[in-house]
Amino acid sequence: MSFSKHFVLAAGGTGGHMIPAYALAKELVLRGHRVALITDERGEKIPGMVDDGQVHVLPAGRITKDPRGWLRGARAILKGRSMALQLYRTFEPSAVVGFGGYPAFPALLAANRLDIPTIIHEQNAVLGRVNRLAARSVNAIATSYPDILRLKPKHEKKVHLVGNPVREEVIALREEPYPPLTEDGIFRVLVTGGSQGATILSEVVPDAMAMLPVHLRRRLQVTQQCREADIEKVREKYAEHDIPAELATYLPDLPQRLGWAHLVISRAGASTIAELTTAGRPAILVPLPIATDDHQSYNVKEMVAAGGARAIAQPQFTAKELAKQMQKMALGPGALENAARFARKCGRPDAVNDLADLVESIGTSPLTKPLKVKEDTKALAPGGREALAQDSAA
Structure with missing residues (x-):
C-alpha cells in the first residue's frame, strides 16, 4: 500500500x-x-x-x-x-x-x-x-x-x-536520430556558455570559424549564446567573416536547437554535460578554470574518454586550436556521427x-x-x- x-x-x-x-x-x-x-x-x-x-x-x-x-x-x-x-x-x-x-x-x-x-x-x-x-x-x-x-x-x-536529471524535452531527443550531415549540407554549430554566458567563447569562436577551410566555412550555420556586453561585437565579427549566425543572450528553445545541432561548443557545467550525453550530441568543451575545485575539468573526463567530446583547457583555447579540433571532428569520415553515438552511451x-x-x-x-x-x-x-x-x- x-x-x-x-x-x-x-x-x-x-x-x-x-x-x-x-x-x-x-x-x-x-x-x-x-x-x-x-x-x-x-x-x-x-x-x-x-x-x-x-x-x-x-x-x-x-x-x-x-x-x-x-x-x-x-x-x-x-x-x-x-x-x-x-x-x-x-x-x-x-x-x-x-x-x-x-x-x-x-x-x-x-x-x-x-x-x-x-x-x-x-x-x-x-x-x-x-x-x-x-x-x-x-x-x-x-x-x-x-x-x-x-x-x-x-x-x-x-x-x-x-x-x-534533465528536462523532458532533452530526454525526448534521445529517440531522435543524429541529424544527417552530408558533404555539401549545412553544418549547424551551437555555442553556449551556460546560464551566464562565457566571454571567452565570444572572443575565440568567431575567429576560429573564419579559419576553417572555405568549403566547410561556407556550410556553417551558427547559433551562439552571448553575454549582453559581448553580443554586438560578436555580431560584427560574424558579419566581417560572412558567416551566418543567430545570436541571443538567452535561448529559451535550447533543447530544440540542441536537437538539430551537429556540434556543440560549450562550457562543461553538470547540466550541460547531462544534456549532451542524454541527447547524444558531440561537443568541444572548455571547462571554466575558476569553477570550485576545478570540477568542470573533471566533469568532461567520462565523455572525453568515451570519444563523445574533446576538451580544451581555457589557456590553450585559441582560435587556431579550436579550428584544428573542429576540422578533425567535422572532416573525418563519420567522425561526428561516431562521437554522437559515444556521447549517447554516457547518458543516463x-x-x-x-x-x-x-x-x-x-x-x-x-x-x-x-x-x-x-x-x-x-x-x-x-x-x-x-x-x-x-x-x-x-
Missing part, C-alpha cells in the same frame, strides 16, 4: 542546482506526493517549480576561509536552520533532499535535528563543499558520475549512481526516475515514520550529527 508523502528539496540558486531539483519535484508530484522547495533569492527567480509546490527562501550563510565572515555566516546558517525547523513541523516531510549550494546546508541540519531521513544529490564529478559537510550524516548520496572526487572511502557504501536518461525511486525508498510515510526514524538513526555513522555540526562551525 502506497502513501502520499511530503518531501522537501533544498537547492542553491543556480541553474545547475535548480534544474535537477525541479525535475525531481515534477516527478514526485506526478507520483502523488507533495513537494516544498528551499532555496535563496536567486533560486526563487528561476522558473520551473511545479504549480502546487511551495517555495521558501532561507538565509544562505557561508563559512569561508576569511575568519572575519565566520560569525556572520554562522548566524545566517542558524537562522536558516531555525526557519527550516518551523517548516518541517508544519509540512512534516518524509525526507529532505539536498542538491548542494549554501541554502541546502541549514535545511539538512534541521532535518538532522528532527531525525528526518536525508539524501544529497551531487551533479558534478567533484563532491561540492556543502555535500562534503553533509556526507557523514545523510542516509544516501546520489551521484551523476561513476567516479566522484572528494568523496571519503567510508561514505562510498551510501553512494547510488543515478545521473543528473532515467536519472529522474532513479532518483525519485531512491527518495521514495528512504522517505517514510506518516504511519510508519516512528519506526523508520529509529532505523535511520541507527544507520547513521557514529557521531554523524555531532560531526556535521562541527563541520559547520569549522
Whole structure:
C-alpha cells in the first residue's frame, strides 16, 4: 500500500542546482506526493517549480576561509536552520533532499535535528563543499558520475549512481536520430556558455570559424549564446567573416536547437554535460578554470574518454586550436556521427526516475515514520550529527 508523502528539496540558486531539483519535484508530484522547495533569492527567480509546490527562501550563510565572515555566516546558517525547523513541523516531510549550494546546508541540519531521513544529490564529478559537510550524516548520496572526487572511502557504501536529471524535452531527443550531415549540407554549430554566458567563447569562436577551410566555412550555420556586453561585437565579427549566425543572450528553445545541432561548443557545467550525453550530441568543451575545485575539468573526463567530446583547457583555447579540433571532428569520415553515438552511451536518461525511486525508498510515510526514524538513526555513522555540526562551525 502506497502513501502520499511530503518531501522537501533544498537547492542553491543556480541553474545547475535548480534544474535537477525541479525535475525531481515534477516527478514526485506526478507520483502523488507533495513537494516544498528551499532555496535563496536567486533560486526563487528561476522558473520551473511545479504549480502546487511551495517555495521558501532561507538565509544562505557561508563559512569561508576569511575568519572575519565566520560569525556572520554562522548566524545566517542558524537562522536558516531555525526557519527550516518551523517548516518541517508544519509540512512534516518524509525526507529532505539536498542538491548542494549554501541554502541546502541549514535545511539538512534541521532535518538532522528532527531525525528526518536525508539524501544529497551531487551533479558534478567533484563532491561540492556543502555535500562534503553533509556526507557523514545523510542516509544516501546520489551521484551523476561513476567516479566522484572528494568523496571519503567510508561514505562510498551510501553512494547510488543515478545521473543528473534533465528536462523532458532533452530526454525526448534521445529517440531522435543524429541529424544527417552530408558533404555539401549545412553544418549547424551551437555555442553556449551556460546560464551566464562565457566571454571567452565570444572572443575565440568567431575567429576560429573564419579559419576553417572555405568549403566547410561556407556550410556553417551558427547559433551562439552571448553575454549582453559581448553580443554586438560578436555580431560584427560574424558579419566581417560572412558567416551566418543567430545570436541571443538567452535561448529559451535550447533543447530544440540542441536537437538539430551537429556540434556543440560549450562550457562543461553538470547540466550541460547531462544534456549532451542524454541527447547524444558531440561537443568541444572548455571547462571554466575558476569553477570550485576545478570540477568542470573533471566533469568532461567520462565523455572525453568515451570519444563523445574533446576538451580544451581555457589557456590553450585559441582560435587556431579550436579550428584544428573542429576540422578533425567535422572532416573525418563519420567522425561526428561516431562521437554522437559515444556521447549517447554516457547518458543516463532515467536519472529522474532513479532518483525519485531512491527518495521514495528512504522517505517514510506518516504511519510508519516512528519506526523508520529509529532505523535511520541507527544507520547513521557514529557521531554523524555531532560531526556535521562541527563541520559547520569549522
